[in-house]
Amino acid sequence: MVLLDGKEVSRQIRAQIALEVSGLIGNGKRAPHLAAVLVGDDPASQTYVSNKEKACREVGFLFSVYRLPDSTTGEELTEVVDFINKDNEVDGLIVQLPLPPHISPTRIIEAIDPSKDVDGYHPLNFGRMALNLPSFLPATPLGILKILEHYRIETDGKSCVVIGRSQTVGTPVSLLLSRKSTPGNCTVTICHSRSHNLVEISSGADILIVAAGRPEMVGADMVKEGSVVIDVGIHRLTDANTKKGYRITGDVKFDKVAPRTSHITPVPGGVGPMTVVSLLLNTLKAYKKEVYC
Numbered sequence: 453m454v455l456l457d458g459k460e461v462s463r464q465i466r467a468q469i470a471l472e473v474s475g476l477i478g479n480g481k482r483a484p485h486l487a488a489v490l491v492g493d494d495p496a497s498q499t500y501v502s503n504k505e506k507a508c509r510e511v512g513f514l515f516s517v518y519r520l521p522d523s524t525t526g527e528e529l530t531e532v533v534d535f536i537n538k539d540n541e542v543d544g545l546i547v548q549l550p551l552p553p554h555i556s557p558t559r560i561i562e563a564i565d566p567s568k569d570v571d572g573y574h575p576l577n578f579g580r581m582a583l584n585l586p587s588f589l590p591a592t593p594l595g596i597l598k599i600l601e602h603y604r605i606e607t608d609g610k611s612c613v614v615i616g617r618s619q620t621v622g623t624p625v626s627l628l629l630s631r632k633s634t635p636g637n638c639t640v641t642i643c644h645s646r647s648h649n650l651v652e653i654s655s656g657a658d659i660l661i662v663a664a665g666r667p668e669m670v671g672a673d674m675v676k677e678g679s680v681v682i683d684v685g686i687h688r689l690t691d692a693n694t695k696k697g698y699r700i701t702g703d704v705k706f707d708k709v710a711p712r713t714s715h716i717t718p719v720p721g722g723v724g725p726m727t728v729v730s731l732l733l734n735t736l737k738a739y740k741k742e743v744y745c
Contacts, residue, residue, distance in 0.1 A: 453710055454603065456682070456717040458595070461602045462725035466511050469732055473512035484739035485514040486544040486570065486731075487536050491529060491555070492522035497548045504546070507728045513735065516542070526555045530563050537565040544570035544735035567743060570734035573620070577743075581624065584631050586743050588734045593625035595726025596661065596682055600635040605659070605680055605715060612638035613654050615670070615703070616663035621684055625661055650674070662703040672708040681709060681716040684723050 473483055486508050490501050501517060508515040518532055529547075536545050545568040551557050561569075566576040572590040580587035589597075600607060612629050616622035622642060629638040638659065643650055645664075654660055654674040662670050663684035675681060685703030702719030710716050717723055737743060 453713055454715045456599050456603055456715050456722055458599060458717060458722045458725040461599055462729040464602075465598065465729045466507070466732065469729075469736060470511040472736070477512065482541070483512050483514050484544070484735050485516070485542050486546070486735045487516040487518065487539075487542045489518045489520065489529070489532060489536070489545070489547045491520045491524050491548070492552055494550070497550070501548055503728060504731060507732060508735075511732060513732065522552050524552070524555070526559060529555060529560055533560060533563045537563075537568060542568065543739040544568055544731075546571050546731070567741075568738060570731055570738055572624075572734065578619075578624070580743075582627055584633070588737065588743055589628065589730070590620055590624045591727045591730040591734065592621045592663075592684060592723060593628055594730040594733065595723055596625055596684075597628060597635050598726055598730065599682070599717070599723070600659075600680075603715060605635070607635040607659065608637040610638050610658040611656060612640045612659040612661065613643060613657035614640060614661045614663065615643045615650070615654065616661075616665065616684070617642050617644045618663065618665075621663040622661075625663070629659075664703050666703055667701055668703065668705045670704040670709060672705070672712055675709050675712050677712050678714045679712070681713050682723065683717050683719050686719055686724060
């Protein structure tokens, strides 16, 4: 069994990005610039934004964060987004989700300039992705592709089962792995909460991607011997037997599933680090004007 080390893959990609940025600056060009908008004081959102800022600084990117109170209206947030859209010194723009309940995330995502939509959530980017046209790919699916690519995992003609159909992970990764590309050319099945015979379907997968958002829902009986398992989930569960009083786990029962696999991602340290580095890749792509929307 090979552990798919997202930390190491991420480290290598970040080193490549840092080298390229150093060359740009050395030639008198400005550094790529990512801007983030954070509404409210949700601790998890603050941590995510801080991690993104740290990653940007490490590779030489500029990073700006616009912090807005929880009372911000949808109209006010749209004005901030529009202001950043028009700033020619900003290459990428992310609005940290979730937003307060009174603000429509769909409305805000659609307000982002698609050429700065480095999260890959704008409908125009999503549609271009589905058509296999140049676009910004959602960060977590892109991270999954980079892991498969780094470890040279064969996907051509393989049976891939994706558990979860979210617009941020499940649906886009199913499209990406089914299209004519490398990694890709899989025969993909999407399963979800309404799927019947889930154990039967998942246990036939050569590649199993679990993004259901349910802690440890996948056991050994749901995994094919010798398969590749990508666990997207991350959860903090109370555990009195640990020093911290909790443990971090994914959507997969790692200890039970890992012995049956050829490759598996750990949680933490698997897909998570790849999501952040994918955001950096998209920002660099925006800087170089490689996507025209």
